[in-house]
Structure formats: structure tokens, C-alpha cells
Amino acid sequence: xxxxxxxxxxxxxxxxxxxxxxxxxxxxxxxxxxxxxxxxxxxxxxxxxxxxxxxxxxxxxxxxxxxxxxxxxxxxxxxxxxxxxxxxxxxxxxxxxxxxxxxxxxxxxxxxxxxxxxxxxxxxxxxxxxxxxxxxxxxxxxxx
Numbered sequence: 001x002x003x004x005x006x007x008x009x010x011x012x013x014x015x016x017x018x019x020x021x022x023x024x025x026x027x028x029x030x031x032x033x034x035x036x037x038x039x040x041x042x043x044x045x046x047x048x049x050x051x052x053x054x055x056x057x058x059x060x061x062x063x064x065x066x067x068x069x070x071x072x073x074x075x076x077x078x079x080x081x082x083x084x085x086x087x088x089x090x091x092x093x094x095x096x097x098x099x100x101x102x103x104x105x106x107x108x109x110x111x112x113x114x115x116x117x118x119x120x121x122x123x124x125x126x127x128x129x130x131x132x133x134x135x136x137x138x139x140x141x142x143x144x
Contacts, residue, residue: 018098018119021105024071024112026051026064038098038121040091054088056095067115074112076102085122097126 012019018035022028031046039046039054046053055063070076088098098119105114 015118018121019116020046020051020119021114021116022051023114026067028053029114030116035119038090038096038119039088045091054090056087056089059087070102070104070115071112074104074106074110076104076115085126088119096121096123098122 019032021030031043083099100119103116
């Protein structure tokens, strides 16, 4: 299927979700306006930078282990409708909750050459869910 250039440009430039592409080393090669809105970095600041830009320090080893495994095997179980929920960092140092899916970019030999991730800020929903769980736990304790 061939996607018309104007359609691709419209989707990439107007999506409210972050769309971030990397090469196989984890260097950012594409950063849409949705990524700028969510993370606070401009495309000029992000493109050419490592994904460490948005990965919290304490999660980097785990992130890179998974990223490198995906680049070696060419397989990720987060690209088939499964969402991964992770903490992420914004430019001002805030931690947010993000959900994302990942798609492999492949060369003509079907070898992995990078990734495209679509991320959504779900911080409000995460905080509301945590608050409801605490309230439920308090109610349950009160009934015991």
C-alpha cells in the first residue's frame, strides 16, 4: 500500500500523540509536534539526540537492554496492539506516564534499522486510577 505524501505529512504534523523515530542506535531521527507538546523539546533539540532525552535515569539500563534486544531480534511484542506504560521525562524534568506502541523500521533485507513509537501522555488517567485504588483500599479496610 502506498500512502499519499500529503496524507503522511498531515498525519505526522498534526497528530496530538508523540511520534518519534530512531535509528538502530536509539538516536532520534524524527520528532513530530505532538512530541514537542508532550515532552517540551523542539524537533531541533530532539533530533540527533539519544532517547535518554526522555528516559528517566533509573530506567535507562532496562530501556537499553530491551531496545538492543529488539534491534538484534527484530521483534517487539509492543507493536501488535499491546501498549507499554512507562514513566518518561519532560524538558522541565517532570516525570509523566506514557503509553506507547512501537513499530520496526526495516531495510530492503528486512533487517531492523530503527523504530517508530507512538506515545500518549496518560499521566492524568494514571493518577486518577491510583487515587481510586487508594480510596477503595481505605473503604475495604474500614469495612473489615
